[in-house]
Amino acid sequence: MKTTSRACSLERQTAETQIQLTMNLDGTGESSISTGVGFFDHMLTLFAKHSAMDLTVHVQGDLRVDGHHTVEDTGIVLGTALRTALDDKKGIRRYGFFTLPMDETLATAAVDFSGRPFYVAQVAFPSPKIGDFDSELFVEFWQAVTNAAQMNLHQIAHYGRNGHHIAEALFKATGRAIRAAVETDPRIHGVPSTKGTL
Numbered sequence: 001m002k003t004t005s006r007a008c009s010l011e012r013q014t015a016e017t018q019i020q021l022t023m024n025l026d027g028t029g030e031s032s033i034s035t036g037v038g039f040f041d042h043m044l045t046l047f048a049k050h051s052a053m054d055l056t057v058h059v060q061g062d063l064r065v066d067g068h069h070t071v072e073d074t075g076i077v078l079g080t081a082l083r084t085a086l087d088d089k090k091g092i093r094r095y096g097f098f099t100l101p102m103d104e105t106l107a108t109a110a111v112d113f114s115g116r117p118f119y120v121a122q123v124a125f126p127s128p129k130i131g132d133f134d135s136e137l138f139v140e141f142w143q144a145v146t147n148a149a150q151m152n153l154h155q156i157a158h159y160g161r162n163g164h165h166i167a168e169a170l171f172k173a174t175g176r177a178i179r180a181a182v183e184t185d186p187r188i189h190g191v192p193s194t195k196g197t198l
């Protein structure tokens with residue numbers, strides 16, 4: 001359901017997960033996150049902070065299986081929320097990129113709200129687990145966000161030794177890139193594409 005111009009509230013329920021999410025693109029980075037996966041909560045909290053959107057995410061997932069459905073389905077709803085809140089994308093900057101250092105790690109994210117889903121990740125983790133989070137779910141999450149948001153996302157971990165730092169640097173960089181891309185440009189009145197649609 002679309003409520004105000006750049007905000008939305010979504011619910012998704014399956015046999016595997018129940019998800020409630022609200023998003024306001026023109027927020028201040030306030031968030032309330034509970035997914036049942038502590039490290040994932042940490043990532044979504046700092047994603048909200050660095051994207052400057054207001055975000056609430058409450059998930060009850062089948063964690064007795066593993067974190068897969070919880071993380072992937074949250075990605076689907078987060079991406080759907082981005083697409084819903086952006087509506088016709090009139091007046092946005094469309095592109096955003098950020099390179100972010102975190103101690104020994106350097107990470108880049110680049111995004112285009114092109115309407116064509118495409119995800120490229122050059123990301124390797126040194127260990128299969130980061131706390132209670134399976135490292136392989138990192139790309140599952142962003143693939144789901146990319147598909148549902150219909151955006152183009154590239155993520156690169158240039159280097160880094162610590163899995164927590166690599167994931168955190170990329171969530172922050174992606175938040176910063178999305179913030180830049182969804183920001184309204186006072187010089188652009190229509191859709192920022194020579195095709196006239198995105």
Ligand SMILES: [Mn+2]
Pocket residue numbers: 042164168
């Ligand atoms: Mn941390």
